[in-house]
Amino acid sequence: MAMASCPSGAPRFSFTCRPKIHPRVPFISSSNARRRNILTVRAHVVTEEKSTSQDRMLVFVPPHPLIKHWVSFLRNVQTHCPVFRNAMAELGRLLLYEASRDWLPTVNGEIQSPMGVASVEFIDPREPMVVVPILRAGLALAEHASSLLPATKTYHLGLSRDEETLQPSIYLNKLPDKFPEGSRVFLVDPMLATGGTIVAALNLLKERGVDNNQIKVHTTKGTDTMQISAVAAPPALQKLSENFPGLHVYTGIIDPTVDDKGFIIPGLGDVGDRCFGT
Numbered sequence: 108m109a110m111a112s113c114p115s116g117a118p119r120f121s122f123t124c125r126p127k128i129h130p131r132v133p134f135i136s137s138s139n140a141r142r143r144n145i146l147t148v149r150a151h152v153v154t155e156e157k158s159t160s161q162d163r164m165l166v167f168v169p170p171h172p173l174i175k176h177w178v179s180f181l182r183n184v185q186t187h188c189p190v191f192r193n194a195m196a197e198l199g200r201l202l203l204y205e206a207s208r209d210w211l212p213t214v215n216g217e218i219q220s221p222m223g224v225a226s227v228e229f230i231d232p233r234e235p236m237v238v239v240p241i242l243r244a245g246l247a248l249a250e251h252a253s254s255l256l257p258a259t260k261t262y263h264l265g266l267s268r269d270e271e272t273l274q275p276s277i278y279l280n281k282l283p284d285k286f287p288e289g290s291r292v293f294l295v296d297p298m299l300a301t302g303g304t305i306v307a308a309l310n311l312l313k314e315r316g317v318d319n320n321q322i323k324v325h326t327t328k329g330t331d332t333m334q335i336s337a338v339a340a341p342p343a344l345q346k347l348s349e350n351f352p353g354l355h356v357y358t359g360i361i362d363p364t365v366d367d368k369g370f371i372i373p374g375l376g377d378v379g380d381r382c383f384g385t
Contacts, residue, residue: 163348163352163353164344164347164348164351164352164353164354164355164356165354165355165356166339166344166355166356166358166361167205167206167355167356167357167358168358168359168360168361169201169202169205169357171201171205173197173201174198174201174202174359175359175360177194177195177197177198177201177359178198178337178338178359178360180194181194181195181198181337181375182373182375184376186381188381188382188383188384191381191382192247192381192382192383195244195247195248195250195297195337195378195382196247196248196250196251197251198248198337198359199247199248199249199250199251199252199295199335199337200250200251200255202248202335202336202337202357202358202359203249203251203252203255203256203293203335204255205357206293206333206335206355206357207255207256207293207333210291210333211230211231211236211256211291212230212231212233212234212291213228213229213230213231214228214229214230214231214233215227215228216228216229230256230257230258232257232258234289234291235258235260235286235287235289235290235291236256236257236258236259236260236290236291236293237259237260237261237262237286237290237291237292237293238252238253238256238259238260238261238262238292238293238295239261239262239263239264239282239292239293239294239295239308239312240252240261240263240264240295240296241264241265241266241294241295241296241304241305241308242263242264242265242266242279243265243379243382243383244296244297244298244378244379244382245264245295245296245297246382247297247378247382248295248296248297248335248336248337249261249293249295249335252293252295256293262281262282262283263279263281264277264279264280264281264282264308264311265277265278265279265280266278266304266307266308268303268304268369270368273301273303273369274303275303275304275307277307277311280311282311282312282315283315284315285315285316286312286315286316288316290316291333292312292332292333293332293333293334293335294308294309294312294332294333294334294335295334295335295336296308296334296335296336297336297337297338297375297378298336298337298338298339298371298374298375298378299334299336299338299339299340299343299344299347299356299358300340300342300343300365300369300370300371300374301342301343301346301365301369302342302343302344302345302346302347303346305334305343305347306346306347306350306351309332309334309347309350309351309354312332332354333355333357334347334354334355334356334357335357335358336356336357336358336359337358337359337360337375337378338358338359338360338361338362338371338374338375339356339358339360339361339362339371340361340362340363340364340365340371340374341361341363341364341365342365344356344361362374
């Protein structure tokens with residue numbers, strides 16, 4: 108795991124920190140600058156996203172202050188249900204914005220403004236964009252997706268985890284039999300803990316037209332998948348890296364460990380219960 112050895116107060120995954128590279132899982136820390144440092148499994152530094160090998164999973168932890176702000180609200184045990192759900196929705200809006208950067212298809216043209224002709228660029232509505240929230244908590248994280256992303260379709264996927272075995276089971280599947288060619292899929296799951304649920308969800312996507320070499324960004328063929336989470340932990344990231352090379356994961360923060368009940372520590376607690384007051 109790329110855990111940074113930083114002085115007190117320095118931001119985690121900052122460029123100023125010296126990374127200790129895990130032998131399997133690469134990470135990215137994005138910044139306000141146009142160029143981004145990419146830490147790969149061999150500690151190789153690449154300065155442009157397009158130069159990144161497409162057979163490696165990448166994890167992005169955007170350092171935006173508002174992301175840190177909403178994660179802090181979610182952390183607080185005293186945050187009540189309505190505020191918690193709103194904070195999750197706002198965090199999802201920011202993560203979707205970051206994840207869609209340089210990934211959305213566009214079309215150029217000209218329009219008549221009140222003062223003259225202007226060259227313009229729109230999101231191309233002919234290219235299908237799909238959001239797949241994993242129920243229940245994924246509903247809150249994906250709440251603003253339809254207003255943020257033009258011409259988006261939402262397909263719901265319900266997975267529950269056995270409290271003893273920690274294995275997932277499907278109770279709702281509204282995915283299409285096959286995703287249209289060129290689809291861009293945002294898979295939304297707030298908590299990446301043991302990795303069982305997210306791996307099961309990605310396998311369902313693979314059955315519908317996605318294979319390992321298609322789970323990547325910036326392709327014009329096949330189906331691309333981007334994963335959005337509020338909090339991630341090493342076991343899930345390791346499992347994703349081993350099974351889905353090329354996947355891009357955007358998360359608000361990475362926590363250090365998972366307990367024997369499958370909860371991320373310090374984490375957010377049971378996100379579904381906290382979102383819906385159950």
